Amino acid sequence: MNRDHAIGLLDSGVGGLTVVREIFTQLPAERIVYFGDTARMPYGPRPHSEVRDFARQIIRFLTTQDVKLVIVACNSATAAGLPYYQGEYDLPVIGVIEPGVRAAVRHTKTKRIGVIGTQGTIASNAYEQLIKHYAPEVEVFSQACPLFVLLVENELVDTPEALCVAETYLRPLKDAGVDTLILGCTHYPLMSHVIARVMGPEVKLISSAEETAREAHCILQKMDLQQTKTTTGLRHRFFVSGPPAGFVRIGRKLLELEIEAYQVLLP
Ligand code: DGL
Secondary structure (H helix, E strand, C coil), X not given: CCCCCXXXXXXXXCCCHHHHHHHHHHCCCCCEEEEECHHHCCCCCCCHHHHHHHHHHHHHHHHHHCEEEEEEXXXXXXXXHHHHHHHHCCCCEECCHHHHHHHHHHHCCCCEEEEEECHHHHHHCHHHHHHHHHCCCCEEEEEECHHHXXXXXXXXXXXXHHHHHHHHHHHHHHHCCCCEEEEECCCHHHHHHHHHHHHCCCCEEEEHHHHHHHHHHHHHHHCCCCXXXXXXXXXXXXXXXXXXXXXXXXXXXXXXXXCCCEECCCC
């Protein structure tokens, strides 16, 4: 591993691009290799063991691409087995759950934190356990929002239907009086304006992307692997398991970059 190697990221689809966007802001000299498992998306309703196998397969692929750090930019895959992935390779592997939890615990005043995520993430209780670990006095209110991922991937976020779905899912959290809401799925920042509209301005939305990028920065610094030379036209690489068109369209808009994506058929 050396400084010129890339940061590898994976998600079921476009969600992890919210972490990429933050990497571009905080670590502009770094090159990234991204894998979106669009053919098998959504991960949320799948059993943990299956999501874990998918993530392992993708991490194996990323390790063939000269990466120095892997970010599991997917809450469902993080909840399904981060310690497994960490134990398998010599390179650092980080997830997106712990960084978001730390930010939420720091922010809450009322000690009432809401968590939204996929069915898999919410069922795992990973957020609740970690919040209680950092701040046992905090009350946690969790809600699975399975349709959000499909709204994002199908570019239906700015529709009346999306607002209606958000109102239905978020009502119990609003009623519970949370002052902080963790967007426990990397797809959700892509519809944060809809979520904010329902929750109101007094509720702080926490996206783990920012905190995760910060953690990546710390790890690279500590390992003396941070890229220091700035090169123009970095050759980022994007791979998907399904047809690339939709991914590329959303990715270009989100990253404001003319990305291309290549389809890789996983066994
Ligand atoms: N973006 C992912 C997450 O953070 C996966 C969503 C899905 O595929 O259900 O959980």
